[in-house]
Amino acid sequence: MNLPAIIAIYKFEMARWGRTFLQSLVAPVIATSLYFVVFGAAIGSRITEIEGIPYGAFIVPGLIMLMLLTQSVANASFGIYFPRFTGMIYEHLSAPISPVEIVTGFVGAAATKSIILGLIILATAGLFVPLHIEHPFWMAGFLLLTAITFSLLGFVIGIWADGFEQLQLVPLLIITPLTFLGGTFYSLNVLPPVWQTVSLFNPVVYLVSGFRWSFYGTSDVSVEVSLAMIGLFLAIGLVAVWWIFKTGYRLKN
Amino acid sequence: MPPMISVKNLSKTYKSGFQALKVTNLDIDKGEIFALLGPNGAGKTTMISIICGIVTPSSGSVTVDGHNIITDYRAARSMIGLVPQELTADMFETVWSTVTFSRGLFGKWPNPAHIEKLLKDLALWDKKDSKLMTLSGGMKRRVMIAKALSHEPSVLFLDEPTAGVDVELRKDMWQLVRNLRDSAVTVILTTHYIQEAEDMADRIGVINNGELILVEDKDELMHKLGKKQLTLELHEALNEIPAELAEHHLMRANDGAELIYTYDSQAPRTGITGLLTDLAQAGITFKDLDTTQRSLEDIFVDLVRRDG
Numbered sequence: 001m002n003l004p005a006i007i008a009i010y011k012f013e014m015a016r017w018g019r020t021f022l023q024s025l026v027a028p029v030i031a032t033s034l035y036f037v038v039f040g041a042a043i044g045s046r047i048t049e050i051e052g053i054p055y056g057a058f059i060v061p062g063l064i065m066l067m068l069l070t071q072s073v074a075n076a077s078f079g080i081y082f083p084r085f086t087g088m089i090y091e092h093l094s095a096p097i098s099p100v101e102i103v104t105g106f107v108g109a110a111a112t113k114s115i116i117l118g119l120i121i122l123a124t125a126g127l128f129v130p131l132h133i134e135h136p137f138w139m140a141g142f143l144l145l146t147a148i149t150f151s152l153l154g155f156v157i158g159i160w161a162d163g164f165e166q167l168q169l170v171p172l173l174i175i176t177p178l179t180f181l182g183g184t185f186y187s188l189n190v191l192p193p194v195w196q197t198v199s200l201f202n203p204v205v206y207l208v209s210g211f212r213w214s215f216y217g218t219s220d221v222s223v224e225v226s227l228a229m230i231g232l233f234l235a236i237g238l239v240a241v242w243w244i245f246k247t248g249y250r251l252k253n
Numbered sequence: 254m255p256p257m258i259s260v261k262n263l264s265k266t267y268k269s270g271f272q273a274l275k276v277t278n279l280d281i282d283k284g285e286i287f288a289l290l291g292p293n294g295a296g297k298t299t300m301i302s303i304i305c306g307i308v309t310p311s312s313g314s315v316t317v318d319g320h321n322i323i324t325d326y327r328a329a330r331s332m333i334g335l336v337p338q339e340l341t342a343d344m345f346e347t348v349w350s351t352v353t354f355s356r357g358l359f360g361k362w363p364n365p366a367h368i369e370k371l372l373k374d375l376a377l378w379d380k381k382d383s384k385l386m387t388l389s390g391g392m393k394r395r396v397m398i399a400k401a402l403s404h405e406p407s408v409l410f411l412d413e414p415t416a417g418v419d420v421e422l423r424k425d426m427w428q429l430v431r432n433l434r435d436s437a438v439t440v441i442l443t444t445h446y447i448q449e450a451e452d453m454a455d456r457i458g459v460i461n462n463g464e465l466i467l468v469e470d471k472d473e474l475m476h477k478l479g480k481k482q483l484t485l486e487l488h489e490a491l492n493e494i495p496a497e498l499a500e501h502h503l504m505r506a507n508d509g510a511e512l513i514y515t516y517d518s519q520a521p522r523t524g525i526t527g528l529l530t531d532l533a534q535a536g537i538t539f540k541d542l543d544t545t546q547r548s549l550e551d552i553f554v555d556l557v558r559r560d561g
Binding site for chain 1: 327333335337343345355356357361
């Protein structure tokens with residue numbers, strides 16, 4: 001294994017993150033804080049409880065998941081797209097490094113960034129609402145698996161994208177709407193039966209539900225199904241990345 | 254001694270159907286400087302890119318010091334450093350961090366002493382903390398070389414390394430290449446400055462339309478294909494070349510004040526004696542004469558025209 005290469009890519013990506021501190025770290029934290037102020041304090045004060053959980057606390061797992069998904073995709077897609085854009089990708093392709101090692105470096109860094117961000121948002125939430133984590137081990141597990149899975153998705157998007165617009169397309173037009181409609185701010189139980197069924201086709205529902213279960217022990221779908229769905233998404237991401245390196249799609253001529 | 258790089262039946266046809274490289278065989282010895290010459294789009298970069306792992310070959314195989322570039326890519330690639338044609342770099346990075354990154358990518362643990370020596374050798378030490386975006390084109394080119402040498406490769410590919418750099422820097426780079434050769438590094442360079450190949454290369458390869466049309470020791474090539482020219486400086490300028498001298502295929506130069514005779518110095522009869530006799534019979538006298546060898550550039554242009 002080319003460990004120095006994995007470390008080099010990982011450190012390079014983390015350093016780039018550090019250089020864009022305001023955009024990468026401060027902006028998402030401020031955005032999440034605004035959600036807490038608006039939905040938790042202002043509107044949330046009019047909503048008593050959902051499934052026995054104060055509304056402000058209820059939305060915490062969904063908001064963390066929202067940031068986790070968007071940031072994982074954004075960080076990983078930009079990480080691999082930027083060397084493609086500048087032409088520096090020649091160095092990765094000509095280095096004695098395997099596809100697994102390249103992905104480990106890029107996805108590892110992207111997942112690390114979004115997990116750090118998720119934990120900071122969790123701490124920020126603690127300033128606004130009383131926090132309670134019933135299954136901390138599972139909470140960490142969901143955080144880790146989701147970050148890795150969506151960083152893999154971001155990596156695939158970064159390879160697929162032919163411009164900065166395409167890079168933004170999936171996070172803005174797919175991930176964010178699915179997260180908003182995936183039970184971030186509400187329980188599926190408050191929806192009419194038809195929309196409850198429609199919501200089950202939204203993959204983010206399973207992520208938010210499982211993550212919320214790790215906090216409060218209640219969920220819209222069973223935690224086993226949530227875990228199975230994350231496992232499925234992870235498998236899809238791995239297959240997509242494997243196919244990219246096998247065919248050289250948008251990497252090699 | 255086995256070759257450092259061995260290319261066997263290598264070819265590349267892109268999906269569009271364009272054949273960038275026809276079936277090619279080539280051996281490059283350890284420690285030699287091999288210059289690959291060819292016009293734009295001839296296939297030079299394609300060949301280099303295949304050897305370095307950036308482009309997938311359509312057929313054939315390549316070994317680097319006995320290591321197959323596909324089945325044993327780790328060993329093969331770790332021996333190669335590449336300076337690409339384009340100035341591609343993360344402009345927000347500092348010189349130090351980008352060179353250190355390259356070393357890590359090629360599987361070497363950090364060695365600040367080596368990076369320091371490299372940057373000093375390339376006159377980049379005082380710019381080590383500067384972002385690449387602040388450097389001149391020549392300095393960026395040097396950074397690319399530093400990145401390629403950061404992992405102490407045994408083979409260095411220089412794809413038009415001196416394109417767009419000033420004369421002073423070009424001389425520095427030539428010296429660097431010679432120093433690398435002295436330390437047993439095999440250097441393969443492509444260049445448009447044929448003078449560069451003439452001055453530095455041990456062997457020359459000429460590629461045109463994806464086909465390697467010639468591989469030859471540089472001195473032998475110059476010897477075999479390098480016709481000489483005899484320039485006669487006349488006492489009186491000629492308005493036209495007399496008909497009785499037509500068989501010598503003379504050229505007028507300098508408004509008829511000079512006659513140029515091209516001959517093959519390796520031929521059994523150069524024709525110089527006959528020319529001088531005919532000149533005397535025609536009453537044409539000269540005050541001075543000079544002979545010059547054809548340059549590699551002349552040879553290259555001839556080869557490419559003939560092939561085209």
